[in-house]
Amino acid sequence: MLTMQRLKLPIPIPISLTHSHISLFHFNFKPNSFSSSASPSSTSSSSSSEISLWSGLQSWRESPLNHDRKWGPNGPQPKPTIHYDTPFGKASTLAELGSIVLSTSDPLSKANLSHLAYSIWRRHNLPVGQAKPPPPPARPDKPRLVSPKEIPAPKNSGLPLNAYMLHNLAHVELNAIDLAWDTVVRFSPYSEILGEGFFADFAHVADDESRHFSWCSQRLAELGFNYGDMPAHNLLWRECEKSSDNVAARLAVIPLVQEARGLDAGPRLVQKLVGFGDNRTSKIVARIADEEVAHVAVGVYWFVSVCQKLDCAPDSTFKDLLKEYNVELKGPFNHVARKEAGIPRDWYDASSSTSNQDEKYEGNKKQLHAVHERLASIIAMESENSSLNRPPE
Template sequence: MQTTIAAAIRAALLECDPHAKVMAARKVARDWRLGRLAFAFDAAMPETPGRPDAPELLPPGKMPRRKGGGERGRIALWHALAHIEFVAIDLALDMAGRFGESMGRQFVSDFLKVAADEAMHFSLIDRHLRTQGSHYGALPAHDGLWSAAHETRGDVGGRLAVVPMVLEARALDVTPAAIERVRTMGDERGARILERILDDEIAHVRFGANHFADHAERLGDEPGELWKSLVFRYFHGSVKPPFNDSARLAAGLSRDLYTALA
C-alpha cells in the first residue's frame, strides 16, 4: 500500500535529530515530486514537532545579548540563523501537511519545495558553523518561532498571512545588511550562503502571497484587507521599516500592502 503524504510529513516533523530531519524533509519532497506518495491525509500533524536535546530553548526575553564583533559574535550570528532555518523546515512541512487537503496538490508541492530548501539552508549554515569550530546546539536559541504556527493551526489564511507574508518577508528586509556585515568580516563564503538564501526566500514569500490571494478569492474577500485583519489577529509583533521594497515586490508584496501597517 502506498504511503500517504500526511504520514510521510508527520514522520519528518517528529524527527528530533537535525541531520535526520533534514534528510526526511528532502526525502518527502523528492518522493512527492516522483509520485511515490498518495494524496491522502490520514495522519494528524503533531502539535509540537520533534526537537533535539540541544540547543536549550529559551523565551525570547531570556536570550543572552549577541555581541557585535569578534569570534563569539560571529558564531552567535550563525547559530541564530541556523535555528531560524531549522524551525523553518517544520513550518513548511506543517503547512503542507496541515492544510494540503483543503488547499490542493500545488499547495503541497510548493511548501514541500520550501521545506527542502530550508533543509538545504540549515545544512549550509551548520556546515559553515563547523568550519568556525562550533555547531548547531552549542548555544541557546529562542523558542518563540513555533508560536506563529501553533496560533494559526486552525486557519490557513492566518498561517499564510503571518509566516510567509510577515516573518519570511522580514528576512528579505534584514538579509542584505547581514550579507554586508559578514562580508566586512572577511567571510565571503558566508556572504554567498546568505545571497543564496535570500534568492530562495523571495520565492518562498511569493508562494505564500499567491496562495493567500487564491484563498481570499475563494472566500470572496479583498486580499489586502483580509491580510491586514489576519495580521492584527495573529501577529503580536510590529510590521516596521526599513523594507526591502524591490525584494518584496519580486515576491508579490505590493508596497501599499505592508506600509499600511507600518
C-alpha cells in the same frame, strides 16, 4: 459581511470553498498579475492595489530536484549519497512522510529526511493523503529555548560574530522546515479544497529550507561550532501555533510576515559578514536570501487564491488577520525584494498608503486647476468672439 471565522478551513467548510471552484494551480486570475480589490459584494476594502506575481514562480515549481546540499569551494554542489535506514516504513502519502519528518528530533536527520521525503513524493507521484502533525515538532535537547530577552548578546554568547549570526540563521531555517511541513500535514484533510498544488508548493519550500539548514550546519562546523551551542528562542513556532486552525492566517503570518522578514534582514546580514571578513559565510547567506523570494511568492499566490475563493479583498484581509492574531510588522523593509516576491507595499507599509493618498490628492488638485484654467480660457475666448460679432451700435 465576511468575518474572519469564515476563513477557517476546519469544519464547517465555507460554502464558497468547494472543490469545483479550486484547481491544482490555476485560478480565475491572470498568471502574472491580478487586482487585490474584492468583488462588489465584499465590504472588506475598496483598495485596488496591483499584485504582480514573482516572474520565476512557475520555473521554480517546474525545477528538478535540487541535490546541492553541500557548500563547496565555489558554491552549492551535490552531496555524496548516503544509504541508511529511514523511519518512513509503509508511509505512502506526502502527509504521512511530512508527519515523520516533523517527529524527527535530530536537526541534521530532520533536514536529510525532509529532502528524502520530498524526493520520494516527487519520484513516485504519491497522493497528498492525510495525517496528523505532532503537537509540537520534535526538537533536540540543544539549543535551549528561552525568551527573546534571554538571548545573549554576541559578546556574551561564546561565539564569534560570524558564528553567532550563522547560528541564528540556522535556527530560523530549522524552524522553517517544520513550519512548511506542518502546513502540509495540518491542512492535508482539505486537499480536495485547496488542491494538490498547495501541498506541492509547501513541500518544495520544506525541501529548500532543509538545504539551507544543511549549508548553515556545515559552515558552523567549519568554524568550529555546532547548532545548539547557544540558546535560541521559540517565537517562530509560537506564531505557527497561532494559525493552526486557519489557512488564511497561516499564509499571512508565516510566508508574508515571518519569511518576508528574511528578505529584509538578508542583505544587512550579508554586509555585516563581509565587514567581519567572512566572505564564505556571506555568500551562503546571500544565496539563502535570494532563494527565500520563492517562498514569499508562494505565500502571496496562495493567500490571494484563498481570499478570492472567499470573496474578500486580500489587502484588508491581510491587515485584519494581523490584528486578530496580534502580529506586528517591523521594519526596516526591503521594498525591492518584497515587490519582487509580489507583496504590495501598502499591505505592510502604512506610510505608503498615506503617501499614495497624498499623491492622488495633489494629482487631483493639479488636474482640477488645469480644468479651471482651460475653462477660463474658453470663457475668455467666447467673450472675445461675442464682442467681435456684436453689431455696432
